[in-house]
Amino acid sequence: MKSVFIAGIVFTGIFLVLLVVAAIFFMIFKMRQGGAQDRSKQNEEATMIQEIYTGLSRMEQRVEALETILMEQKKGNNT
Numbered sequence: 001m002k003s004v005f006i007a008g009i010v011f012t013g014i015f016l017v018l019l020v021v022a023a024i025f026f027m028i029f030k031m032r033q034g035g036a037q038d039r040s041k042q043n044e045e046a047t048m049i050q051e052i053y054t055g056l057s058r059m060e061q062r063v064e065a066l067e068t069i070l071m072e073q074k075k076g077n078n079t
Helices: 002-078
Strands: none
Touching: none
16 A cells, blocks of 8 residues: 555656646746747837937927027017
């Protein structure tokens, strides 16, 4: 009877070890797939940030042009 009990414990232990190893490989696989998705998200965010930067640069040029126009109008009114 003791030998059956010991064999059951050994096989259960082996099964648990294999289960843990399989879980580790599964987690590594999922992490690698998630990394590819993160890269595509990062690329999208980088593109969006570049578009925002370009838009802000254009807006800065427009504001400078408006400031110049207002300064010229102010000079014209003073003379």
